[in-house]
Amino acid sequence: MLILRCPYCGICADETELTPGGEAHLTRFGPGSTDEDFEAYLFLRQNPKGVHIERWCHTCGCGKWFHAVRCTATLEIFGTYSAQNLRPPPDIIEAIKIRRPDWGGFHK
């Protein structure tokens, strides 16, 4: 059972307090988009063994959505930050690079 620190209320929350929301930083494609873009937005997800940026909601706490960066192989947590970001903040990127020097970086 994971523990994640909610960046809003500062609580180290048990996974039972949280709702997972899958991959973070998706771009929404609506009417007018191509079938390929829409399919990718709706269905296609990364499934890396390693660094993964994902959405969580502190459902049984402050009710806020936030992002967490987690190693899917070791479950190491590199940091959490507000969902109202279009990309991970620089200090989180730095934290990942220190622990995973061969990480490919954030691309969007």
Next chain:
Amino acid sequence: MSERLAYGGRLIDRTCEISFTFNGREMKGYAGDTLASGLLANNQVLVGRSFKYHRPRGIVASGPEEPNALMNLGKGSTFEPNARATTTEIFDGLTARSQNHWPSLEFDVGAVNAIMPLAFPAGFYYKTFISPRAAWKHLYEPFIRKTAGLGDAPDAATRDADRYEYFYAHTDVMVVGGGIAGLAAARAAARSGVRVLVMEQSAHWGGRAPVDGASVDGKTADKWVKEGIDELSRMPNVRLRLRMMGTGIYDHGFALGYERLSDHKGAAGTLRHRLWHIRAGRIITATGAIERPLSFAGNDVPGVMLASAVRDYAVNYGVGVGKRVVVATNNDDAYRTALLLKDAKVEVPCIIDARPDPKGTLPEKARAAGIRILAGKAVSTAYGSKRLTSVGVCAQDSDGRKTAEFECDALAMSGGWSPVVHLWSHCGGKLTWDADRAMFRPDHDDLPPSGADGIGLVLAAGTADGEMRTAAVLENAHAAGLRAAGVIAFSDGAGTAAAEAPYDGPSGTDAGEAPMLPVWQMPARLSKKAMLKTWLDYQNDVKVSDVRLAAREGFESVEHTKRYTTLGMATDQGKLSNINGIAILADSLGADIPDVGTTTFRPPYQPVSMGVIAGEAHGTIFKPMRRSPMHDWIDANGGFWEPVADWRRPYCFRQPGESVRDAVTREILSVRENVGLLDASTLGKIIVKGPDAGKFLDMLYTNMMSTLKVGHCRYGLMCSENGFLSDDGVVARLDKDTFLCHTTSGGSDRIHAWMEEWLQTEWWDWKVYTVNVTEQYAQIGIVGPNARRVLEKMGTHMDLSAEALPFMAFGNGKIGGIKARLYRISFSGELSYEAAVPANQAMAFWEKALEAGVGFGITPYGTEALHVMRAEKGFIMIGDETDGTVIPQDLGLNRMISKKKDDFLGKRAQERSFMKDPNRWKLVGLETMDPQEVIPDGAYAVDGHLRHNGVRNMIGRITSTYYSPTLKRSVALGLVERGPDRMGEIITFTNPGGQEIEAKIVDPVFLDKEGARQNV
């Protein structure tokens, strides 16, 4: 015979005698005895029958690894099956019954299976009972179920007398195992000041070291353990728990501990078990090792036991397991058993040692004690049925020709030791094969199970880490304790690193041991005939022949072999059998043991009680129930409850002597003819407020909400981003910036979360605030031709005329003196109002409405009447007409899809070609040819064709189906391929177990198509 020895027994109190019964026979034991030691002290070696062959079985082990001695314990409200005799402490009045035999333990009919072992090889059931198919359900399975199974199921009507609870704990370091390794690790960690929690599954600290004669810091292990516990128990940062098992380790240092508080007292009605939910910074597994049996013919005959268990019974309980005990081994450790028995005046005819030239301290001591050592020898066969009578000896390097035979009534065997790596593995810890010691041990070169900080979370310590000598065990455990406390770094450099300090942990000495010889079967060239009698898994009756057969049949993966043969799948989860089985599989495949690998270790380490899993969550607090303000009134007035999400709603209100169906019919006719009263409080109510609220709702609903006028209502549909219907409800505009969205009863939390998700993660710059007020307001429907009259009688200054308050409008005012918001909306097709009132005044409103309605025939009605009436009107219900694959267009709701909006959730998805397929199943009404016949819910429409796989081609299905008392005929809604284009066509519906039903496709609105009833 087995009996109490004249002296010995460090764990029993010979001054305190205890009475217990086994199969009705009264027996005596001492305080401190386990049920197993008590039975052996009373010469009860035969304790059960095996699972498949019903072979006589005796006690093999002394701890949780015991495969045979499972008991039905207690009776009535304290009854429990499958209790292990080796981990059950006796108390006065304990009753135990053996399991898995009929008619008696001594004589068992099922033992006939054992006469024909060839007839029951691996996969027997898979291979034999395949056809005819129907016979499995009606013939084979009932028979197999009757003869198979372990303990009795508890009586269904009897309730457990005891209490169970959860307990939450946080600690820096958790230590599993209270042997010398666990205590050394705990002491090292605790002295640095961190919080330490130590748990030991048995009732005693110290583990095996006191039995095996190790010494620590120049003291006996017993003395060192006592001093260590004294020190730890004085430290405020340390918690010590006996009778508490480390059950499982999960992500990020979450762990479960299973504490047994009163099992040893036998007091019913007390707090019995406690499930600790622990968050630990680091976890040390000092769980020791388990001895392996040897694989020779007849190794399951009662009296054949693990050498370590024989030693435990003598040292801990003062019990000699036999008068003449032969020892068979491939290592030095078993010599301790021989020497001990000799000291206790038990005859030891010989030690059969597979090694060609046993030297070393212990064998020399045995020689000096005059014990005969047969080097390079093996057990050819153990003879006897209900009790061992003699042991045949052959050369280990042979095909089993017997060269000698020794009379004996017990055999102590040792095939080496396997570290208990279960907990290490639960969180992904890898194992490595140590060929010298013939064991899988924790692999420190691979990634350790990691915590949130990326540093090793689980540290194996002592024997559990593969160390077998006392000095190495203590050094290893001391270092693990320091690492876990953050005093020294991990071997890979992770964690805190302080300056290199000289070793200040405990030092240990023992007799020393010469290398063991891996022996996976006895003799080396075991004959095919002997393999049929050579057991690997005692509890599930898996033999060497079964594993070899599985390998021949192509089961190369150890996971497949396990499931095919059931090796290691019994309640002991292969604690004795797994490594031996893996070695036999490897040999059969010509592979190396590490290449075959182990099966997966999963929690729990040992079975835990069902009670403790439930904890306090049973009865009324199993799941909290949501109650409307009218709940108690409904309950007292014939409410026939049904669960709706977390709520209870009345299906109908039964009057005395009335059937459910009669009640529903009465309620419907009352609403249609007079007036009904409905508790609609469970509907979700969400306020959406802010300058961008209209824009936000336009994205959420398929139709336009921003154009809704203040004071008016609009029905809306919500879809997922995938285009499918997810919820519906009426939206009211309270003022320019404020909307009140109604959701389905089950949808309020989900839809509120859906709104928040979009507002927080996609449109976070929009100025919108949402709040769920579902429980703040009750909602009461007054429905039917007399609805207006009832409200007027209740007393209100509001103008309720059709002109002042038309359909789909709402007004604010007082009704019967209670502040209310009155919506003129209808889910029944009748003149209908829904009054939203503060929840705390809802009951007063309800009673005023009932009082005012007396002269108008007012009738409270339930959900079934509601459902029938909405179906009569062709109104859809989320969850009936929709199932996550239905789009609004399928339901003929195209008018609800705004063409003016550029975007809404689901719009892009509904543009996909499949969504526009003219052959989609679409909503229609269905009338059976026989008006009295009601089509079963979910029935499929078929067109008489067969699909390529032989299944009948389905062209539709029923989504709602009722008998309509209003129309005096059945009505149904369904989704049918091109349905709206096929009006008047008659199609066929399947009807499992009955005649197929024909129905005509009609308009889904059965009653009052023009809406004359509601527009008054």
